[in-house]
Amino acid sequence: MSPQRSATASEVSGGDAGGRLVRPFALTGGRTRPRNEFTLITVVSAVDPPPARRGRQQPEHARILRMCGKPIAVAELAALLDLPMSVVAIMLCDLLEAGRITVHPPRVVSPSQDIHLLQKVRDGLGRL
């Protein structure tokens, strides 16, 4: 792994040119990326307390941070913000790079190994 690649998200956010793209912090316009970090059911949570170096922020970023004080799925964020998923994903990328959120990816389900998980879902549905 190259040193640039191993830079933490918050290091990269400071304008560090270290190998990854550093993008303008605008809500729209000139966007490059994001990777597939954020699916509809990826859960994001605000980091508390926020890191010392917060990076620059748009009001929309602050709004998102308020909304993910408790863990929330990206699809729900997008719906509540009334913004397209892809726009929300880009703003979440900003926040991730600034070290302000953590990302909890969806449960990867391999049915042959996940009877336990399926059973939990089944029991939960049974209670409805």
Added chain:
Amino acid sequence: MAGSDHTAQRVAEAPDTVKILIAGGFGVGKTTMVGSVSEIIPLRTEERLTSAGLGVDDLDGIEDKNATTVALDFGRITISQELVLYLFGTPGQQRFWFMWNDLAVGALGAVVLVDVRRPKSSFAAIDFFERRNIPFVIGVNGFHGEHPYSPEEIREALALPEGTQVLLCDARERKSCRDVLIALIDQLIASAADNRA
């Protein structure tokens, strides 16, 4: 692995998430079904067509914004503090189907809703899941609560693969929709047990 590590900063414990797709032709009752079982009123999120995969690089240069977004309805069922199930109603129109590929990634399986009065409108959805080996069950939504055809007749009319579960349901009824979801999960559990044996 998930959510159990303790870092210096305090981070709220995030639940694991899984999803099931509710598919079928336009107007078969997908959104209705999502709403019937969801603990929240169905939420709607929009996606721009050029970035449906959330991995596309450029959001600019889209001329006609109205024509290039597609809405997704979804609901939520909290199974426990550690596990949340999301239900996504897939966009009905054929031209949005490329989106399904992204939606289908990581899904437990799907419910294909069929409107008894026009079962063919769900052909393409069945085809989609069949081709990709994504487990699914058929929910026959009897509009006005009527079920003029038996599951066998529906199975035949839709030329369903052998063993496909066909369930008569009412998309407006919570318990009815829940039972369709349970049938899907039971099928998954059964095949998981088979794979193990």
